[in-house]
Amino acid sequence: MIVEFHIDAPLLQRTAETLSKAAIRIQRLHCESGDCRAVAWIGPVERPAIEANLAQDESITDYAHVAAEGDGHWYTLHTTDTTIDTIGESLLNADGFLLGAAQTGDDWVFRARFPEKSSVLSFRDTLVASDINIDIQTITDDTEASPQFGVTDPQREVLLLALNRGYFTVPRESSLSDLAAELGISSQAASERLRRGTRTLVQNTLAAPERPLVGSPPE
Structure with missing residues (x-):
C-alpha cells in the first residue's frame, strides 16, 4: 500500500526559503549509521545559484552534482539530520521504501510504499516514539491504482466519460450532474x-521531472 504523510524536517529549508520559486524533490533516500544520502532534483534554477545555497545550508554536509534534467539539476546530498535519519531507518525496519518526497516550504510531503497496514503502524509508532510529529494524509491500497499514470479505476472511468461526453469542450456539451x-x-x-x-x-x-511524488487520495 502507498502512504502519503507530512513531516516537519529542517532538511534543505534554508535552500527552499532562499530559492522560493524552486521545487525540491527527493527520489531516493538511504540512511546508515547516522549518515543519510539523498538523490534530489532542484529546479527551475541555474546550477550556480543552487550550489551557492547548498554550500550555505547547514542541513547538508556534502553534495555532488549528478546531471541536468529539464530545467533543473540532480544532486546527491548527504545530511546528518536526525529526523531524516529516523525516517530512513524506520522505513527500512518496517520493510517500506520511499517513492518520493517534496519540500512544500512548511514541511516535507513523503510518499512511501509498505507491504501491509501493520508495517505502516509500526513505522508511525517508531517516529512518534522519537518525538517526530507525523501527519498521515492518505493510505491507498495500490491494487486499486491503474498502471496508467497512477489514477484509480473510478477516476479513470469518470475522466474518460468526461472526455467522451464533451465535458472538457468549450462550451461544455455535458454537465457534472450528467456524468454523475x-x-x-x-x-x-x-x-x-x-x-x-x-x-x-x-x-x-507535467509537474515532475520524472515520476510524481504525491499521489491522489483514495476514493
Missing part, C-alpha cells in the same frame, strides 16, 4: 473523482 447520473453516483462523488484524477494526471505528466 450516467455513473450512478452523486455529483459530489463525481466532482471529487474528476478533480483528484486530474490532479494525479498533472503530477504524473
